[in-house]
Every structure is written in C-alpha cells, then in structure tokens.
Amino acid sequence: MESNRNRLIALLEENKDQYISGQKLSEQLNISRSAIWKHMKELEKDGYEIEGKSRKGYRIISFPDKLSENTLQWGLKTKWLGKTIIHRESIDSTQFLAHQTARDGAAHGTVIIADEQTKGKGRMNREWHSAPGKGIWLSMILRPQLLPYLAAQLTLLAATVLADVVNEHIGVRPQIKWPNDILINGKKTAGILTEMQAEQDQIQYVVIGMGINVNQAEVELPENISYKATSIRAESGKEWDIKELIQQILQTFEHAYESYIENGFPEVKEKWESYGFKIGEMIDIKTMQDEWRSEFLGIAEDGALLATDREGHETKLYSAEIKW
Numbered sequence: 001m002e003s004n005r006n007r008l009i010a011l012l013e014e015n016k017d018q019y020i021s022g023q024k025l026s027e028q029l030n031i032s033r034s035a036i037w038k039h040m041k042e043l044e045k046d047g048y049e050i051e052g053k054s055r056k057g058y059r060i061i062s063f064p065d066k067l068s069e070n071t072l073q074w075g076l077k078t079k080w081l082g083k084t085i086i087h088r089e090s091i092d093s094t095q096f097l098a099h100q101t102a103r104d105g106a107a108h109g110t111v112i113i114a115d116e117q118t119k120g121k122g123r124m125n126r127e128w129h130s131a132p133g134k135g136i137w138l139s140m141i142l143r144p145q146l147l148p149y150l151a152a153q154l155t156l157l158a159a160t161v162l163a164d165v166v167n168e169h170i171g172v173r174p175q176i177k178w179p180n181d182i183l184i185n186g187k188k189t190a191g192i193l194t195e196m197q198a199e200q201d202q203i204q205y206v207v208i209g210m211g212i213n214v215n216q217a218e219v220e221l222p223e224n225i226s227y228k229a230t231s232i233r234a235e236s237g238k239e240w241d242i243k244e245l246i247q248q249i250l251q252t253f254e255h256a257y258e259s260y261i262e263n264g265f266p267e268v269k270e271k272w273e274s275y276g277f278k279i280g281e282m283i284d285i286k287t288m289q290d291e292w293r294s295e296f297l298g299i300a301e302d303g304a305l306l307a308t309d310r311e312g313h314e315t316k317l318y319s320a321e322i323k324w
C-alpha cells in the first residue's frame, strides 16, 4: 500500500501548476485536514517547497535534491526492496545500523542509506571513504531462505547489478574484479561488503553494503589506498543524480534477486563472467596461507573463484584476493 505521504506528493505533483485545496486533499487521502497540514510540515523539512494560501490551498514550488525517505521512495518502482528506507544525513556506518535494525526484526528489503559515513567499513576490515553527498552509501537487509554457504552468491549477484546499472544507466562498460569490486577503466569505483547472521542451516539475515563513488572530482578521491580509486564522475565527465541512481540500483537488484531465487545461480555466473576482469589472464592470488601466480579461469557453478594452483591444476577458492 502506497503511503499517504507518497500519495500526497503525487497529488501535489499532478496539480503542480495550480493550487489544490486542503479539503480536496483530505477527501482524496481520506485523512483529516490537520493530518494534511502535518504532512506538509514534514515535507517542508525534507526540502519540498510548498506554498500554502488561505482559500486557495497548496501548491508545490520545488522538489528537493537532497535524499530523504520520501524523495527516495517517490518514483521508486519496486515491490518489496526499499519499502522501508531509513535515511541518515551522517552515520558511523550503514552496516552497523543495518545489523541493529535487522536484529530488531526489520523486514526483508529494508534499506539504510546515509549521505555520509564517518566509519565506513570495507572488506577485510579496511576503511571505506564515504564523503558527504558524493556517493551512494547503502546497506540492504535481506532474509533469503537459502543455506548460509550460498550467501556468497548474493555478493556476486550484487556486483552484477551494480555493473548493469553502470553499463545501462551511465553508458560505460565496467568490469568486476573478483569477487565484487566494480572497475571503470581499470580503477575501482564501487565495492560491496556482505555480512550475515546465520545458524548452521539457516540464514537469519544478510546485510549487503554497497559503496559507490559517484560525484567526487578526481582530486577528492582517496589516495592512500592499495588500489587506484575513481568515481563515476571522473570517468564519465559529468555529475549524476544520486537519488535516481539509487532507485535504478534498487529496481535492478529486486529484479535480479527474484530471478536468482527462481532460476538459481547459472544466469548470475554468466553475467558475472561477461563483466569479469582478467578472466583467462595471469593474476596474482593471495589467500590467508599463500600467494602465487595463477591463471584466472572464471567462476565455478557455486560462485567460487576458479584458477590454477601452483602445479597448474584447476582449483576452487572460496576466500582469496586477486592482487592489484
């Protein structure tokens, strides 16, 4: 069910060149005029500019640029992903809040988004730079009915979703560096961190954290990291609407997730490999125990990395890094 707030925004938008009376709004939404007034005040806090005139009613003057639960949900075409969005201007990490919210019982598809993270978390306990208003810092809570060992496939699925959005919406073809770094022109523009709470044979919840550098200028990108970072702006030469990109990601993710639940991993594997970075080339692999030069053969039916071992035999790796 669409919320009253969204229906109110829709009515204001439909009537944007004229006034619409409080009476008419209250009849259409079936709520009191004082409830309409309260919603208007909330919308103003979110940056909607609304003119209210006695005897005429309300008229929308401008829609906000800034992110909020309302602006993100307005125009979002999903069935379940992002039906609850928790937005913060600043937060330590969306992952932390996602875990807390999930433990408190948040629904499958709840999304946490922040304009800025002060303790953004990357894989392997690395720091993730999350400058205010420049990128997408979001975590989604999923409750898949999957065996815990399959959660890694969701990470690969998430990487294909980001790659598809960059490819189709931005118009540049990215690559995915195993398991889930999104590269444009060989430089990292996005990363994914998947964390989960599970019992032996049941996932309680998965948190998929996505960090995407969108509107940083080249000089604003972090330098003291082991790889070369980039942003969508640096590679495409223009700034992008963060809200629209988030909506594209959520819509594409929902679709891909449903298809994965229905059809399993083969389609994800094929798509992942179509974006795969250095497949068929020699790479330097690092695991907890070892480091060696190997041929990258692709990904296995279950999502593991397929490469050659020191003796040149095909081997499956579940936890490894391809060195930069």
Ligand code: BTN
Pocket: 092, 093, 094, 095, 096, 117, 119, 120, 121, 122, 123, 124, 126, 128, 130, 136, 137, 138, 139, 181, 190, 191, 192, 193, 209, 210, 211, 212
């Ligand atoms: C990586 O190391 O490549 C993964 C980076 C993941 C960053 C995202 S930003 C949103 C979410 N919150 C975090 O603290 N980390 C993830």
